[in-house]
Amino acid sequence: MRVSSQDVVVVALLADPDAPTEIAQRMARTLPDRLAARSDHGRRFDVTVVSEPFTAEVEDPLVLMRRIRDRARDGNWDVAVALTDLPLHSQGFKLVVDLSHEHGLALLSLPTLGGFRLETRARQAVEEAVLSLAGARTEEAEGPPGRQPLRPPFTGRLTPVRQGRVDEEEIADLRYVVSGLRGYLRVLGGMVRANRPWRLVPGLSKALAAALATGAVATVNSTVWSLATSLSTPRLVIAMVGSVALMIGWLIVDANLWHRTDEVSPVARKRAALYNASTVLTVGLGVIVCYVGLAIVNLVWALFILNDRLFASLTRTPLHATEYWTLAWFVASVATVGGALGSGLESDEAIRAAAYSKREQERRSLLAEDSGD
Numbered sequence: 001m002r003v004s005s006q007d008v009v010v011v012a013l014l015a016d017p018d019a020p021t022e023i024a025q026r027m028a029r030t031l032p033d034r035l036a037a038r039s040d041h042g043r044r045f046d047v048t049v050v051s052e053p054f055t056a057e058v059e060d061p062l063v064l065m066r067r068i069r070d071r072a073r074d075g076n077w078d079v080a081v082a083l084t085d086l087p088l089h090s091q092g093f094k095l096v097v098d099l100s101h102e103h104g105l106a107l108l109s110l111p112t113l114g115g116f117r118l119e120t121r122a123r124q125a126v127e128e129a130v131l132s133l134a135g136a137r138t139e140e141a142e143g144p145p146g147r148q149p150l151r152p153p154f155t156g157r158l159t160p161v162r163q164g165r166v167d168e169e170e171i172a173d174l175r176y177v178v179s180g181l182r183g184y185l186r187v188l189g190g191m192v193r194a195n196r197p198w199r200l201v202p203g204l205s206k207a208l209a210a211a212l213a214t215g216a217v218a219t220v221n222s223t224v225w226s227l228a229t230s231l232s233t234p235r236l237v238i239a240m241v242g243s244v245a246l247m248i249g250w251l252i253v254d255a256n257l258w259h260r261t262d263e264v265s266p267v268a269r270k271r272a273a274l275y276n277a278s279t280v281l282t283v284g285l286g287v288i289v290c291y292v293g294l295a296i297v298n299l300v301w302a303l304f305i306l307n308d309r310l311f312a313s314l315t316r317t318p319l320h321a322t323e324y325w326t327l328a329w330f331v332a333s334v335a336t337v338g339g340a341l342g343s344g345l346e347s348d349e350a351i352r353a354a355a356y357s358k359r360e361q362e363r364r365s366l367l368a369e370d371s372g373d
Helices: 019-028 031-038 061-075 118-139 180-195 197-203 205-219 222-230 233-254 266-305 308-315 321-345 348-355 358-372
Strands: 008-015 044-051 079-084 093-100 105-109 161-163 174-178
Touching: 008 019, 008 031, 008 061, 008 118, 019 031, 019 044, 019 079, 019 118, 031 044, 031 118, 061 079, 061 093, 061 105, 079 118, 093 118, 093 180, 105 118, 174 180, 180 266, 197 205, 197 266, 205 266, 205 321, 222 308, 222 321, 233 266, 233 321, 266 321
Parallel strands: 008 044, 008 079, 079 105
Antiparallel strands: 093 105, 093 174, 161 174
């Protein structure tokens, strides 16, 4: 770690492409002033964002810290904080952040910060890491740099974050991990957030077109009218749940999104279960958004196209607001099944691109190649 002149600390945010880079760029706008205001030594901070796939083909924190160290030497930075949207594991725990005060390095795994208030939590974590590392830099002239624990709100009584064990051969000298059920749910939420499930609907254009066409035809079908008016609310709920589950299962099976591992260790199986849970939630949230959108479109279409006299003569039920909503609800279930069939026209690559973040796509492609070998 170099020593800057004129008491200016050069901070690099080394971010994986896609979401981590976007978060780092927004963070960098206010980070220098926030760090300067919190610094006890009147320092100024020069923050730069470097977008590089530093996690390519690697998930081992030890190897990643070596990569970050080498990149920091090339960049001549005082402090380097690396951000990735991959979930990292260390000694059976989910890694939040690794710090090396000797080298001025930090490795932050964004999914462990949770799915809510991600950018705020990421900014707080980066601020605490930079101040801890910069503090070690100030004391470097007086002796060996010491470990400076991170402070709340990053680590508090209400968070599942705690210090983890660091082996002697590792570059890191301070580690924070998440543990327990709350930690598991926090990582799971962060993984789903990283996958951006709201991108699933526009990413599956052929499936969406099939669902919209199915809904448009079903809305003007008299048999569907009779079925919708005769079904009770529990049966409509069953139809909704069944169609959504069918769509989720079809997408996961058809695009081979289910993660399988050849390893028999409990850690590997827990990791596979975490990846699969994030897949189900990501695809499930995307399908639910699609279902709600279809119900709204079908309702608007029904309000525009249906004739109340014809509807009443065929179903013996007057066409009121309840009938409009019931019909739109049932047709959304029918259209979702049509969308599931239409998704078969999508390529596996298109479905993966819609369901996963860029880093997660690369990770799964690498696993598939390894399995093929």
